[in-house]
Amino acid sequence: MLDTYRECYRKDLLDSVVPFWLKHSLDHECGGYFTCLDRDGTVFDTKKYLWLQGRAIWMFARLYNEVERRQEWLDAATLGVEFIRKHMWDEKGRVYFSLTREGKPFFYQRKPYAAVFCMMGLLEYYKATGERVYFDEAVDLYWRIGEWVKNPALMDRPVLEGAPSLSNLANVMVLAGMTLELMPVHDDPRYLQVLQQAAEGVVRHYLPDRRILIENVPLSGERIDEWPEGRLFSPGHSIEVAWFLLHLLERLPDESLRRLALDAIEGSLEMGWDPEYGGLYYFMDIQGKPTLQLEASMKLWWVHTEAIYALVLAYTLTHEPRWLEWLERVHTYAYQHFADPEYGEWFGYCDRYGKVTHTLKGGSYKGFFHVPRSLLFSIQRLESA
């Protein structure tokens, strides 16, 4: 059984997903990666989205570091690294959201995530090459991102009187994620502190009665459940943070947090799974009220890739059969609806009924990241189990 999954993921990763991106995504002329790719790899938007530049660098370098020292993977990472280092910075040392094909700034988003993924790309590239300059840039960016998250005005996001201080699940996760990547190569006592805070942060988002992690919780005493923001649940996000937490606990063991993480995986699957049409919802309101997100009932690829890896991880940690049952269900749904053996890679977006709504394989938010990361991590867990 586990061998079947492992073989499926290995074949998918190496014969379908990686070749698709290697073939269609690299912009040898201007540097960096095209990510807006139609079903067959045709570029339908030449812009360079920095979340996805950083993520693809990270992924190519990670494959090089952990699967095989293939020169073409390192070269692909180099293509991205050189591009972002030249073009990603604005005049205040922040990172743009998107660039033109040639690297001219196109859009600035008042969020830290472009910088987060570029930091991860630089760091993984350092691990591949050993060249200190990439490490230094990554660490420098890491601390600045921490400041931006603490003080959003630094990102030009005004701090407004009516907006209470919220803890946002994405921010908790990215800070922990970057830190976990840094610790194996850099000894700094502050990292453990960041992890400790992240662990406490996750707990703040946990609803014990439902066993899920919600998106936004107040940092002080306010109640925000009269707002949709305060009732928002993203099953994929909750599951992703739960497996991040399990990774974090390797550095900071804690049995009750381990139980919380496992419960969050199961609770999120139970609440997020569509009993009528299958698949996991994108967004839900925990009180069953309407969401403001129009795309809430759609089924997105990444929600399912995160669930697959979380389930592989949960099973290999516990050997409890309940995880295998869920894995079978999610795996089957994902391979029936998202995978595209004909052209390679996965589709990204289905409607509630599971019908593909967009023929694209990559866009402004889907790149060379969630599918290969989930496949790689799953293979690695299944191999070591």
Added chain:
Amino acid sequence: MLDTYRECYRKDLLDSVVPFWLKHSLDHECGGYFTCLDRDGTVFDTKKYLWLQGRAIWMFARLYNEVERRQEWLDAATLGVEFIRKHMWDEKGRVYFSLTREGKPFFYQRKPYAAVFCMMGLLEYYKATGERVYFDEAVDLYWRIGEWVKNPALMDRPVLEGAPSLSNLANVMVLAGMTLELMPVHDDPRYLQVLQQAAEGVVRHYLPDRRILIENVPLSGERIDEWPEGRLFSPGHSIEVAWFLLHLLERLPDESLRRLALDAIEGSLEMGWDPEYGGLYYFMDIQGKPTLQLEASMKLWWVHTEAIYALVLAYTLTHEPRWLEWLERVHTYAYQHFADPEYGEWFGYCDRYGKVTHTLKGGSYKGFFHVPRSLLFSIQRLESA
């Protein structure tokens, strides 16, 4: 035939739509309007969204000005006007996007539309009351919005080297829309100039071979069709701008523009109508490439209300039967899918297949505006025809 429509719209407006909002939307305690209302009117978000505050003021005052001098309509408008005048401004004289229930600033959007709709509300309220202060504030805001549109840096939207100067269809439309509302009450030769520029602006967005208006066109020679932004078509928006243009032409008659506007209505319906499941799409790519909007294939209420009024207008202007055929089709779809005779008002969001995806009657973008405006304007045209 026309009598049937007129009666249907009158009944819908006065017995279903207006009572729904009067009953559920007014916040007598804190002022302003709740707009996030579930199917039965239950408030699911107490925040005050300024696009929708301005639009509701405009609508209540318009009903008072043009249907009947009902005190409760004027009172409802007053409730909004007092609220926005107290709370909408940021420290730079710009308008927030959303406020808490009490009026504290919650979010600032780098766009001019909140200000546009507040300007329209103030102006219509001036027409209802004759009190000069509202007129002065509206005119002052009008000229400032013009500056913001010309120079987005004033809205904190950085002007970036890689982002070419684009004409955006929404901006063309709102400038014309505000101007058309001002002209009956204010004699200023500059208004005609603004209309002239708006008319030229619309022409720039017109694709003669497809007979549609597209969302973004370059202001100088660049080609932007390698970007999804440059290929984006919103059928509802194209139709809405076309009827705006027909209104504009009452001030600035031009036979070829009149033909263009009518062609844009027909072309947009032909390209935007879903031949398989009926209804008009939200977004399309004119080259059939994937859109970046996940909700592109959904069917939205406002797209259909704009089509209904555009068709009533086109028919009453031309008496050509082709418009009645389309009206029958759009009207039937809209009343079968969006109207909710049980609780009043319309649903807003259906999936491609016409199934309601969100039970809400109002949200952060749906308020007391598109449905009643379309019904009122249609009734008025049908009465005068």
